[in-house]
Amino acid sequence: MRTEVLVIGAGISGLTCATRLAEAGVRTVVVEARSRVGGRIRTFRPADGGPSLELGAQVVHGDRNPVHEIVKTETAPRPTAARVVSGRVGRPMGALARTPNPPWALEARLNAEGAGAGESVNDWLGDRGGPYPVASEWFRQIWAADPDRLSARGVAEAQRGDTAGRGEFVVSGGFDLLPRRLAARLDVRTGCPVQVLGWSPGRVDAQTPAGVVEAERVVVTVPPSVVTHGTLTVKDLPDHKAEAARALAGGDGCCVVVTLSVLAPETASVFDADGAGGFVSCREGRPEALIVARDAAAACVRAATGPGLSALLAVALPWTARARVLDTEVADWGADPWSRGAFTAPLLGAERAPAVWAEPVADTLFFAGEATVSGTRPPWVQGAIASGAIAADRLLEAMG
Known part of the structure; x- marks a missing residue:
């Protein structure tokens, strides 16, 4: 298969970049390793048609977020109860x-x-x-x-x-409608991981299980850790780029939807200040509890299987102590080979790494993704959108 531009990764940055290129008349193909689009956006929909829950990106930040221009949004629901766990004791957030x-x-x-x-x-x-x-x-x-x-x-x-x-908003019907809307008019090949990316100025050869994709230029939007771990091998990657990739390791993250045998008596949001559970939430009249844990708390949640998970929930949401765990849905971003983490925070000693990773190489290799704007923009969906737009503009300029 041949195309002018190959975009690796159908997350928000890759889809934004491909949309801009396609609108400019550039033949563009997007390849995605997963069987779905969206990258670290993943929506859980209960079998009974209840409200969706987010296992990846949680909310749309800001009333001027470009997401509002693409999909329908609504104000994020406010909890009727907000608590903090400290010393394994829950207390009202108002006390804090x-x-x-x-x-x-x-x-x-x-x-x-x-x-x-x-x-x-x-x-x-x-x-x-x-x-x-x-x-x-x-x-x-x-x-x-x-x-x-x-x-x-x-x-x-x-x-x-x-x-x-x-302000904080949610996508009406689920966050995954955003990447699906962006991908609708693009040539996107899911289940097509790029294993080895070879290149020379003006030429790209991407090896996939389905064969080789040839292009004139490529936009790499996968997290830098995916390259560092060798899940995607980029041949002849300059040393300064490889060093930047090593400095941009994504923070650990693990999200779990727990379906219980008892319905929640309230809509609650709980912050676990002890570092064991991250943020835990539930909605009145629903059997699900959502755990969103990052960094050290992600490891705690990952390790809390069986009784451990019930014990963790019982501290944050006491009503769950009388419930049985019926099912769990896990999005382990730290263990996912195509994400290797939740997102990239600005770390000490890595201040220059985002800009270095974002630099094109020989007007052939281009880079996008929230890691490229870390420290200058929040590494959330709006940052991913901005990074894709920046990469597209750079590539179009290189094409003249």
Whole structure:
């Protein structure tokens, strides 16, 4: 098969890039290793037709997010109960709000003040009267990174670079409608992993189980860790690019939908400040509980099988103590060979890596994905969209 441009990865960055290229009249083919489009967007739909739950990207951040232009959205539902778990005891979130330095207030302060070079989030918290273990865990869960390694300046600058606006929204009918809408008018080949990518200036040969795809240029949108682990081998990748890829390891993430034998008596959202469960939520009248855990908490959730999972839930959602686990649906992003993590946070010592990874090589290899904008934009869906648009613009400029 031959095409002008090959896009590797049908996540949001790859689909955005391919859409822009196709609109410019460039023959473009998108290949995706998974059997579906969407990358780290994955929606769970209960068999009884109940409300969908998100096992990947959770919400649409901001009222000016470009997602609103593509699919129908609605304001994210607010929980009737919000709690925090600390010392394995749950208490109302309002109690945390009444403390001198609730985590979200410290987060807003960091975004407003900024931070010095080489300063971790925990360093920054310590300079402001810390340690604040609850706030530290808050940053860990929001950014999927150890606060001792998370760059305070990178966090602040990413938030300042975000133009998505305010508020939180959900995609009506499920987040996976977004990639499906983007892919509808594109030539997308799912179940077609690129194993080896060979290239020379102006020529690309991508080896897949279905054969070789030839192109003039390629856009690599898979997370850098996929290349580092050799799941996708890029021949003759320059040393500085390989070094940047190693610095851009994605943070661990594991999400689980647990279907229980008892219906939830309330709509609740729980933050596990002890670091064992991340964020846990449920909806009144529904049998599902959703666990979204990152960094160290992801490992805890991954290890909590059988009784361990029930015990974890019982602390966050006491009503589950009288319930049996009927089923689980797991999205283990840290173990997924085509993601190798949740997303890429700005880390100390890796400040230049996103820009280096984003640089084209010989006007032939181009790169996109939220890792390419880490530290300048939030590494969420709007960041992925921006990265795909930037890569498309660079490629079109190279084509003249």
